[in-house]
Amino acid sequence: MHTFFIKYKLIVLLFFVSAVLILSVSSGSVRGTFTSLFSPMQSLIWKSGTTITDSFSEVSRERVQELVEENFALRGKLLSFEEMAKENERLREALGALPKKEFDLLFSEIIGKEVERDVLMLNKGAKEGVRQGMPVITQGRVAVGTIGEVFLHTAKLHLLSLKGGASDVKVQGREVVGVLRGIGRYRALLDLIPQEEELKEGDVIVTSSLGGLLPDDLLIGEVTSIEKSDLTAFQGGNVELFFQVKKENSLFILRN
């Protein structure tokens, strides 16, 4: 066997090169087949990773107290919003307007992450009705990204932090529209906010349906620092995304 390899070095090399070329041509189906084959095992590994991350993450007593207080305040707000929603519904009925469309959600589990980019693998694919460009959110209605490449039983999810990616966003509470640019490694920048608009640290960024990629008003992140210069027409800043890869096992794909 060993002498065969030495004797026919060129043949072995040609065989190797042609095998790689054949795999390249049909890379989509090869990747799709293998990822769906390993997806149950990968799903388990991902869940164990999340469990370990959770057990190591510590929350200080002060932070817990702060969150409890915030929770009470939010519960109060929620009650008033529920009342407003009921009132809104009654008014819609009175005016004969169509009820607001709910999302058609498809539950999906994360099975892995691409080696080089901010792209996750999900265990749902074309067979389950997943199409390229569909938005993906968390259980808490936080925007995660959009579907990229779709295989038969798996799909690639392009995160908002994907380098080179851009999506229309707005500042919550004010109709200030800008662009969120992914810079890789789970980081993103807010850009193209006009200089005359007020932008503060702590401002919450939500999705805008302007670009047609994501539906309106899904949470994205919080502005952590602002970059403003008199030399440019626009301002921007760093955004800390609410979606954290380490803490999520499952996501929802919006099918409508």
Next chain:
Amino acid sequence: MKSGIVVIVSFCIISLMQVSFLPHLSIAGWTPNIVLLFLLIMASFTSVKIGIEAALTGGFFLDLYSYLPFGSWIVISLVFFITARYILRNYVRLPQYI
């Protein structure tokens, strides 16, 4: 033959850990590549044959979860293994306690 199967299964598991477990341990969004790390260890302790088997398996599985053209990680792993082995054999002397 037996050792080849062990290497293939091991690198299959290592590659799956790389894509499904390691992202949880990333620091500032940076994830270490344990496939290359294991290849580096193998470069100093195993034969060329076993190392190449490992590089092919590891590269193949990394290619499944990559956006680069298929075969890129196979070539990267092979070149990495051969280079690491050459450097370790010719320029590095590992301490021997036995």
